[in-house]
Amino acid sequence: MQDARQRRPLRSAAKCLATALRVKIVAVENCDARALFQVTTATLFLTALVGMFLGSQSVASSEDADAFAYNRLLGRGMNIGNALEAPSEGAWGVTLKPEYFQAIQDAGFNSVRIPIRWSAHALPEPPYTISPAFFARVDWAIDQALSRKLTAVIDMHHYGEMDQDPVQKAPRLIALWKQIATRYQGRPQALYFELFNEPEDKFTDSLWNEIFPKLLQTIREDNPKRMVIIGPGYWNTFYHLPYLELPQDDRRLIVTFHYYEPMHFTHQAQSWLPGSQAWKGTGWGTAQERDELHENFEKADAWARHNQRPLYLGEFGSSENADIEARVAWTQAVTREAEKLGFSWSYFQFCSNFGVYDTTTRTWNQPLLQTLLDRN
DSSP, X not given: OOOHHHHHHHHHHHHHHHHHTTOOOOOGGGOOHHHHHHHHHHHHHHHHHHHHHHTXXXXXXXXXXXXXXXXXXXXXXXXXXXXXXXXXTTTTSOOOOHHHHHHXXXXXXXXXXEOOOGGGGBOSSTTOOBOHHHHHHHHHHHHHHHTTTOEEEEEOOOOHHHHHOHHHHHHHHHHHHHHHHHHTTTSOTTEEEEOOSOOOTTSOHHHHHHHHHHHHHHHHHHOTTOOEEEOOHHHHBGGXXXXXXXXXXXXXXXXXXXXXXXXXXXXXXXXXXXTGGGGTTOOOOOHXXXXXXXXXXXXXXXXXXXXXXXEEEEEEOOOTTSOHHHHHXXXXXXXXXXXXXXXXXXXSOSSSTTOSEETTTTEEOHHHHHHHTTOO
């Protein structure tokens, strides 16, 4: 914690830097919610940079500030899923188009998370080569995001073989990340790597803690400064944050968790989830339910503060079959709680199930959109 004497030169330097970059400072009282969020994000990022320029902190604490600043650049995001993480693009009804990225940018989001099933497009045996055609498709998706000033996250999604046999499949996972890291080492720092989506089943916390440092080491060979996102085991649930053993010497990490509580509400009547039809009609919004959400986020925040790591709510969302008023209430509670605690977030997902955008009519679900961007 800096005292007032330390903050004064930082503020002065930040103003000078903002002027040099031609950043337009808008009076808070004249900002709408979206503008205020963007100004706050830019200001916090500039403050972190100024702290490094002035050399007023140790190397470790400067890197901490950098990680928090990069997390703020994720801001309010959107998962653009059911496409590249399907067995093949289009198999789950979504084929990425430029207009989807444009719609996300135009709406006012800051980032996109692009789930990717690399394992379905690589050789099963050494050297585990990733398909050049698939790599080119991922290149295109990254370009669509970055060209629109959207921070982009690419992950390792739906690698089910790792969940079933993590020890035997680990060499292939490492080889996949080696190829990805090498290919994208020259890309802007606005591209983040997420190591693995939702380890589960036999991919236990202990095995995850054993394997992910090898992934990180592989990435750092070509990307020493790249922001890397990593979550806990057991479906990236916040309950398992205490079991995540992060390397203390790597401060360019952002920690993610996913939130779908309560499942009977968020996952009601999903055709792919056995038994969920019985949950149809489940509502949300009682005082007890709101208190539980608040307490859950406070637990995640307590872990983050203790470990001095930024948090990214990488997935949250609710079934399209739930009552819209309940969906709005839940989404509002999640996003505002996250923002109050300084978490960045990414809604799951853009279209398809849980979606907030209709690709046929090219229109947003306005109640959800306005809630996500705090325009109600």
